[in-house]
Amino acid sequence: MLGATGRVQMRPRCLGGHAILLVVLICVGCKSKAPDNKTFPFLQRYSSNPSEKTDLVKLEGEDGQWIMPAKNYASTRFSGLNQINTANVKNLKVAWTFSTGSDRGEEAAPIVVNNTMYIVTPFPNTLYALDLTQPGAPAKWSYKPKDLNNSAKGVACCDWVNRGCVYANGKIFFNTLDGKTAAVNAQTGDEVWVSQVADINRGESITMAPLVVKNKVLVGDSGGEFGVRGSLTALDSETGKQVWKAYSTGPDNDCLIGPGFHPFYDSDKGQDLGVKSWPPDAWKIGGGTTWGWISYDPALDLIYYGTGNPGPWNPEQRPGDNKWTCGMFARRPDTGEAVWAYQWSPHDLYDHDGINELVLLDLPINGQVRKVLVRPERNGYVYVLDRTTGQVLSANPFAFITTSSGVDLKTGRLKPVQEKAPGFGRVTRMICPPAPGAKDWEPSAYSPVTKLLYIPHANLCEDAEGVQANYIAGTPYVGANVKMYAGPGGHRGEFDAWDPVAGKKIWTIKENFPVWSGAVATAGNVVFYGTMEGWFKAIDARSGQLLWQFKCGSGIIGQPVTYQGPDGKQYVSILSGVGGWAGAIVAGQLDPHDGTAALGFVNAMSDLPKATTKGGMLYTFALP
Amino acid sequence: MRYAGVVCRVSGVGAVLLALCCSCAKSTTSDPRPPTPDRVLRVCADPNNLPYSNEKQQGFENEIASLVARDLNARVAYTWWPQRRGFVRQTLRHGDCDVIMGIPSNFDQALPTQSYYRSTYVFVSRSDRHLNITSFDDPRLKTLKVGVQMIGNDHVNSPPAHALAKRGIIDNVAGYTVYGDYRSQAPGRDIVDAVANGKVDVAVVWGPQAGYFARQQKVALDIVPVSPQIDLPFLPFVFDISMGVRRGDNALRDQLDHEIEKRRTDIERILDRYGVPRV
Numbered sequence: 001m002l003g004a005t006g007r008v009q010m011r012p013r014c015l016g017g018h019a020i021l022l023v024v025l026i027c028v029g030c031k032s033k034a035p036d037n038k039t040f041p042f043l044q045r046y047s048s049n050p051s052e053k054t055d056l057v058k059l060e061g062e063d064g065q066w067i068m069p070a071k072n073y074a075s076t077r078f079s080g081l082n083q084i085n086t087a088n089v090k091n092l093k094v095a096w097t098f099s100t101g102s103d104r105g106e107e108a109a110p111i112v113v114n115n116t117m118y119i120v121t122p123f124p125n126t127l128y129a130l131d132l133t134q135p136g137a138p139a140k141w142s143y144k145p146k147d148l149n150n151s152a153k154g155v156a157c158c159d160w161v162n163r164g165c166v167y168a169n170g171k172i173f174f175n176t177l178d179g180k181t182a183a184v185n186a187q188t189g190d191e192v193w194v195s196q197v198a199d200i201n202r203g204e205s206i207t208m209a210p211l212v213v214k215n216k217v218l219v220g221d222s223g224g225e226f227g228v229r230g231s232l233t234a235l236d237s238e239t240g241k242q243v244w245k246a247y248s249t250g251p252d253n254d255c256l257i258g259p260g261f262h263p264f265y266d267s268d269k270g271q272d273l274g275v276k277s278w279p280p281d282a283w284k285i286g287g288g289t290t291w292g293w294i295s296y297d298p299a300l301d302l303i304y305y306g307t308g309n310p311g312p313w314n315p316e317q318r319p320g321d322n323k324w325t326c327g328m329f330a331r332r333p334d335t336g337e338a339v340w341a342y343q344w345s346p347h348d349l350y351d352h353d354g355i356n357e358l359v360l361l362d363l364p365i366n367g368q369v370r371k372v373l374v375r376p377e378r379n380g381y382v383y384v385l386d387r388t389t390g391q392v393l394s395a396n397p398f399a400f401i402t403t404s405s406g407v408d409l410k411t412g413r414l415k416p417v418q419e420k421a422p423g424f425g426r427v428t429r430m431i432c433p434p435a436p437g438a439k440d441w442e443p444s445a446y447s448p449v450t451k452l453l454y455i456p457h458a459n460l461c462e463d464a465e466g467v468q469a470n471y472i473a474g475t476p477y478v479g480a481n482v483k484m485y486a487g488p489g490g491h492r493g494e495f496d497a498w499d500p501v502a503g504k505k506i507w508t509i510k511e512n513f514p515v516w517s518g519a520v521a522t523a524g525n526v527v528f529y530g531t532m533e534g535w536f537k538a539i540d541a542r543s544g545q546l547l548w549q550f551k552c553g554s555g556i557i558g559q560p561v562t563y564q565g566p567d568g569k570q571y572v573s574i575l576s577g578v579g580g581w582a583g584a585i586v587a588g589q590l591d592p593h594d595g596t597a598a599l600g601f602v603n604a605m606s607d608l609p610k611a612t613t614k615g616g617m618l619y620t621f622a623l624p
Numbered sequence: 625m626r627y628a629g630v631v632c633r634v635s636g637v638g639a640v641l642l643a644l645c646c647s648c649a650k651s652t653t654s655d656p657r658p659p660t661p662d663r664v665l666r667v668c669a670d671p672n673n674l675p676y677s678n679e680k681q682q683g684f685e686n687e688i689a690s691l692v693a694r695d696l697n698a699r700v701a702y703t704w705w706p707q708r709r710g711f712v713r714q715t716l717r718h719g720d721c722d723v724i725m726g727i728p729s730n731f732d733q734a735l736p737t738q739s740y741y742r743s744t745y746v747f748v749s750r751s752d753r754h755l756n757i758t759s760f761d762d763p764r765l766k767t768l769k770v771g772v773q774m775i776g777n778d779h780v781n782s783p784p785a786h787a788l789a790k791r792g793i794i795d796n797v798a799g800y801t802v803y804g805d806y807r808s809q810a811p812g813r814d815i816v817d818a819v820a821n822g823k824v825d826v827a828v829v830w831g832p833q834a835g836y837f838a839r840q841q842k843v844a845l846d847i848v849p850v851s852p853q854i855d856l857p858f859l860p861f862v863f864d865i866s867m868g869v870r871r872g873d874n875a876l877r878d879q880l881d882h883e884i885e886k887r888r889t890d891i892e893r894i895l896d897r898y899g900v901p902r903v
Contacts, residue, residue, distance in 0.1 A: 201806035225709075227774060227801040279794045285774065285801060312774035312799060314781045316789035424786045425857040467858055469730045470780065473707050473812065474676040475773065475802050475830045476728040476863040479780025588713060594733070 054168045056212060057298050063523075064564035069109035069164040069209045070443065071520075071561070073296040074360035077445035078521045079562045083570035084623060085524035089538045089548045092621045095571060096136045098128070100616030105579020105587050107441075108164040109209070109518065109559035110618060111172075112573075113186060115566045116140065118167070119575065119618060123160035123177040124148050127184060130618075133566045137620065141189030149178035149200050159579040159587050161207050163441070164559065168212035169237055175206035181219050181235060193240035197221070197233050204228045204289075211294040213303055213333040216243055220290030224308045224353065230289035230325075232305060234336060244336035248288025248307045248324050250274045255324065256336040263340045264390040265412040267321065277321040277346075286318070287311035288325035292355025292441055295373070300388060302330045302339060304360070304373055308353035314424060321346035326354040328375075330390065340390035344377050345414055349421050350403060351435040352378040357443040359453065363501050365393050374500045376444055376455045378437025379414065381407060384500055396503035398455060398496055399438030400487045402430050422480060427465040434462030434484050435599060436581060440516070443559065447521035450541045452506060453498040454527050458514035458582075459487040460604055468596055482600030492604060495519075495529055497544055507544040513608060516582045517574070518559035528572060530556025532583060533611045536574050536619065552576035552619055555583055555612040569622050577616035578608070587614050663698035665689065666722045668715035671704035674810045675836035675898045676726060679704060684832075684898040685725035688740075688891055692883045708803065716870055723876065727868035734868030737880045740891055743831035744849040744903045745784055745861040748819050751844035757826055759851045760787045767796060771815050771827035774799045784828035787855050798824050813837040819845060835899030849903055862903055 059065065060072040063080040071077045084092065100106060104122035111118050117130040117137065127143040165174035171183045171192055179198030184191055197219050198204035203226025211218045216234040224230070230248040235241065247254040252261075255274050263269055270276070275283055289308040296303045310318060310325035327343035344354040359374040365384070373387040380401040384393045395407035405415045422428045439457035446453045464480040471477065486492045493511035498504070513532035520528045525541040532555040538548040555578030562572045579587030584598040585605045595603030667689045669677040677683035679702075681690070686700075693700045703721040705714055712733045715721050729739045749755045757764060770793060774785045788797055798818070804811030816837035818824045827834075828850060838845040853862045867884075869876045884891065895902065 203801065203803055225775065226803055227799065279797065281798055285799045312781055312785060314786055314789050317774070317781075317785060317794060317797070317799075319794065424781070424790075425859065469728045469732070469863075471707075471728050471731060472709065472711075472775075473670070473802050473804075474673055474726060474832065475782065475812075476731075476865070477775070477780060477782045478860065588710065589717075590713065591717075 054170070056168055066110075066112045066561040066563050067167040068111065068211065069166070069559055070293065070295070070357065073213075073298065075293060075295045075357050075443070076359060076361075076448070076521075077443060077519060078447055080523045081562055081564060081570045082523040084522065084526055084562075084572065086526060086540050086547060088623055089524070089526050091623055092538065092548050092550070092572070093624055094550070095620045095622040097620070098130060098137065098139070098618040100128070100575070100577065100618065101126075102577065102616040103587065103614040104577070104616070105159040105161045105583055106558050106575035106577030106616045107161040107580055108575055109561055110573045110575065111165060111167055112561065112563040113167045116186070117573070118165050118172050118186075120162045120165050120174045121616060122162055122579070125162055125174070125176045127165060127172060127174060127182075127189075129186075129189060143182075143184045143189045143191065145176045145180065145182055145194070148176065159581065159584055161580055163207060164209035166210055166212055169215065171237070173210050173212060173217050173237070175208060175210055175219060177205050177207065179204055179206055179221075181206070181210060181217060181240065183217070183237070183240060195235055195240035195242070197235070198223070202226070202228055206291075208291045208293075211296065211303075212237055213296045216333055218294050218303065218305075218333070220292070220294070220305065222289050222291040224287040224289045224311055227285035227311050228287065228289060229284060230287055230308055232290045232336075234333070246329070246331060246336045246338070247274070248290065249278070249283035249286035255338060256331065257338045260332075261338045261340065263342065265342070267346075267411065267413065268323070268341055268343070273321070273323045277323040278318060279320070282318050285311055286322060286325060289353075290355065292353070293357040293443060295358045295360050296333065297360055297371070297387060300371070301332060302387070303333050304328060304330050304358045304387065306353075306355040306358070308355055309348050309351045315347060315349050315421075316423070318347075322348070326352060328354060328358070330387065342385065342390045342392070342412060344383070345379050349416070350431065352433075352437055354378065356439060356441060359444065359446050360387060361446060361500070365501065374446070374453060376439050376453070376457070376498070378433065378439060379404060380433050380438035382453070382455070382498055382500065382503065383407070384503070394503045398498060398505060399457060399459065399494075400432050400461070401438070402432040402461070422464040424480065425467065427463070429463045429465070430461050431464060432461035432487055433458070434460050435482070436460065436514075436601065440581070442516050442557070443518040445519040445521040445527065447525075447527070447541055449523060449525060450497075450521075451499070451501070452541065453500050454519045454521055454529070454541075455496045455498055456515035456517060456519050456529050457494055457496065459489065459492055459494050460484050460514065461487045462600055481596055483595050484600045484604040486604065493531070509539070509544055513605070513611070514582050516557040516580055520560040520562055520572075522562060528560040528562070528574070530558065530560065530574055530576070532557065532578060532608060534576055534578075536560070536576070550619070550621070553617050554578045554615045555586065555608070557583055565622075571620050571622050573618060573620045575616065575618050578612050578614055583608065585609060586612060661697045661699050663696060664701045665693040665696060665698040666701050666703065666720070668703050668705060668711070668721035668724050670707040672806060672809075672811060673707055674812070675832055675900070684894050684900065687894050689725055691887055691890055691894070692880065695883055695887070696879065706806070716868070722869060722873065723880065724868040726865050729864035729866040731868065735871045735873060735877050736866035736868050737877055738884055739864035739866050740884045740888075741895055741900065741902050742862060742864045743901055744853065745828055746831050746834045746901055747826055747848045747850055748816060748829050748834045748838060749826040749846050750819060750822075751846050753825065755826060755846070756848070758848050760791060760855065765791070765793050765826070768825035769796055769798060769823070771798045771800055771818050771824035773802045773815060773829065775802055783855070783859050783861050784850070786859055788828070790855070810837065813840070816841070816845070831901040832898070835901045839899050847901055849901065853903075
């Protein structure tokens with residue numbers, strides 16, 4: 001744990017590198033001081049009264065509040081509020097706004113608890129509490145993480161984003177890019193504890209929103225491109241101390257795989273597959289980071305989360321399935337013990353991280369109601385898995401795919417197309433989906449009213465050809481020259497309504513740019529999402545018809561939420577602020593002529609700077 | 625010390641001598657100049673990446689920057705930033721600084737000066753093993769423990785990682801990260817340490833790191849340029865290194881080009897002191 005002492009104020013970047021270096025050095029020097037209870041009496045309060053435990057299962061069902069980015073443990077992002085409906089949504093107006101002061105990608109979901117809204121900014125990850133009882137929702141307080149390590153900015157792969165905070169036990173929990181988890185008193189903004197989870201010095205960073213399950217804060221890491229070894233960590237919500245840590249690669253002991261592990265498919269059965277499915281020792285730098293979403297089923301008492309791509313990049317160097325990368329785990333939240341695992345893309349060739357959202361539903365499959373999880377996966381298929389066993393019940397394409405020809409339901413295995421395999425010095429064209437996938441992290445929403453899943457995603461392909469000189473850390477090397485471009489149809493984004501039972505698309509809205517925002521569905525049969533140009537849209541949940549739209553100041557890559565204000569009215573909020581991997585060309589001021597920048601994404605996004613400018617702003621809407 | 629496919633032997637004793645040389649060279653070469661020149665040479669550099677640079681200015685790029693600045697009647701001001709993804713964008717192109725002291729000459733994110741040295745990936749092994757491995761096609765590479773630096777994703781990897789994989793040299797490879805552990809005084813040295821302490825039999829490392837860290841070991845290490853210099857279809861192991869300025873900053877580029885011409889001998893001397901193998 002990091003103490004609150006030895007604090008260093010952030011300085012503006014324009015002061016130059018000396019300030020940054022100073023911060024880095026001081027950060028290195030000040031480790032592991034226990035929090036001082038004299039200086040921070042609230043710590044005493046919490047340590048002497050650790051029994052204050054929120055009933056999150058009850059709270060997630062309250063539609064007035066929005067206590068975690070996914071709305072609920074099942075990750076449906078569905079609200080039972082219905083004041084705003086298909087008939088009146090056209091009257092929606094801005095109620096109030098709040099500037100985050102950041103010009104980096106705003107990927108976070110605002111959360112709402114006890115008439116307070118909480119938002120986390122991109123690095124340096126300031127947490128704001130906004131008072132919803134006051135006109136204009138002024139800030140009550142802000143919490144600025146101390147002792148930030150600025151090298152995080154050089155470590156983070158895809159802008160300096162943060163995907164949000166979560167509420168439990170009177171505290172707000174969130175992660176910082178430089179690898180820490182913070183617990184902050186939800187009322188006062190006082191720091192309760194800060195724990196170092198990921199090691200920035202080894203290339204690990206954190207961008208994901210944590211999930212709190214049974215007084216454990218679940219935290220995943222980022223940094224697959226640095227040869228890190230991915231893991232999920234559970235921290236005690238009252239003390240910040242590590243309860244368990246489950247690695248994504250390596251021996252069963254490290255992966256918390258024991259006698260209770262019963263994967264569905266034969267290829268996932270056997271001892272130490274996290275070692276044996278790699279060349280010797282390669283699992284030590286094998287990737288499998290856990291930077292995406294976690295869901296929880298309280299009845300089965302299982303958490304579910306995905307794992308990122310394997311490393312190193314050249315797949316010839318790592319023959320085998322590379323377990324447990326590009327897959328997912330079901331685990332016991334108390335102990336971390338694995339119950340089953342499955343790989344979406346064994347031996348991944350394309351950086352198809354398997355970290356997207358897992359929507360837990362009970363659906364009629366072949367005449368029988370099954371407990372399933374639905375996953376729109378980066379490789380282009382919507383998977384429906386039995387969440388008690390890990391059996392794949394269906395896997396149907398929702399995007400244009402050239403890299404595989406389907407999923408074998410007998411073996412559960414993806415069927416790769418060999419001629420689309422990229423290799424060094426080999427020209428491979430029309431790789432679809434490309435590295436960001438048919439769908440990246442941006443979460444879908446499910447409406448139990450329409451029984452449809454609303455999937456924001458991209459329509460992109462890439463060519464990998466030739467070689468390009470590059471260098472990092474003083475080391476020159478050459479890489480494939482990757483360029484992404486629009487898939488069939490020429491549009492780069494889609495917003496789909498998907499029937500998970502029938503396994504088919506009901507309708508599609510084509511968008512010019514990749515849809516990089518999350519979605520929300522409501523009982524008013526309105527679905528909200530945003531575009532990278534900055535349009536915040538309300539559509540009819542049944543027909544997909546556009547009912548209302550508002551042009552926000554900057555492109556939208558955030559996650560909409562809806563809540564009931566203290567005045568009893570329904571509100572809808574979204575963070576605008578372009579950036580992220582897709583929007584790096586704007587937030588990072590990349591050169592539109594350098595198509596290979598942002599790992600080839602700039603080639604597909606060279607016109608984005610003409611469509612939007614950067615700057616973080618929260619918008620909240622209401623009916624007049 | 626020039627390398628033309630020959631084995632060069634360095635040792636700990638050499639390192640001590642070099643260190644002494646280094647300190648006396650520093651104290652005797654300072655020439656009279658105004659204490660605070662008006663002009664500032666703004667350099668973008670990594671604060672912790674020996675042998676190239678660190679915040680104590682102990683790297684050879686620091687020394688070359690000081691050398692150039694003296695001639696330009698300028699003082700050096702550093703913008704420190706880890707040399708990772710976004711380094712050029714966040715420093716040089718952001719306008720915080722004007723020159724990066726080392727980039728590959730065909731790196732298209734900056735305007736390069738003429739090359740001031742050409743180095744190569746090298747095989748590093750303990751001298752007492754007498755391995756004399758010179759080629760990726762040496763059959764012993766299929767059985768010896770081979771260390772190599774690797775990169776996680778992005779459709780890229782280090783040239784030796786590709787060369788080994790292509791030849792099926794997989795099960796006996798130990799992967800190291802290019803970035804190393806940033807807490808360490810020298811994040812790039814762990815792969816060379818691994819050769820010295822026997823964790824690997826041979827490592828394939830970019831020349832400047834190999835040469836510099838080999839000298840800091842207690843045992844003598846052999847450093848041999850890899851061959852072929854270009855593996856088919858087009859995988860180069862030899863890179864020309866230039867200084868890099870912002871695209872369009874032709875004036876500074878021209879000045880630096882002139883400096884490189886004028887100070888070639890002094891630059892060579894600095895590179896020699898740091899054990900940078902050249903081809």
